Amino acid sequence: MKPRKIPLRKCIACQEMMPKKELIRIVRTPTEEILIDLTGKKAGRGAYLCGKVSCFRLAQKSKAFERALKQPVAAEIYEQLEQDFLGVQDEFLARGEQSDDEG
Template sequence: MKKRKIPLRKDIVTGEMFPKKELVRVVKNKENEVSLDPTGKKQGRGAYIGLDVAIAKRAKTERTFDKAFSLKIDDQFYDELIAYVDHQQARKELFKDE
């Protein structure tokens, strides 16, 4: 069987390349609304962040997405991002056998 190519994306916080499945996409749409994009299919400009709570907390302290999207983003968004990443990290550890 032919080996499938794994798409890689760059983590905006660390600058490292990761497989797309190990990242979460954050998207800014035309109305300048920033949101999480778990499906990776939303319209707009996207940036990726690793599924690691430490990376998400670093993004909050450095205001990474403010710089990436040239917007002032609420702390509430960063808190939502940290909670989402924490949840996904826990799921990944729970279901790692499958």
């Protein structure tokens, strides 16, 4: 039986290729809303970040979100995303450790 192909995505900050499940997806929905998508299935244009706060800050500083999402991102959206990212980071890292134990 042929092994399943693991989809890879690139972190918009550090440019490292990683399996899609190990990255956090930021999505611009069709209603122009920007939010974190932990399921990876929300409709809209997505950008991926590894779970490091340093990568989030680098993406913010280099305007990588604006390029990836093809839309200007306001300062208050960055603030909201940072709060969400910090909250999600712990949950995301715990989820990653859980899948490591299973495999």
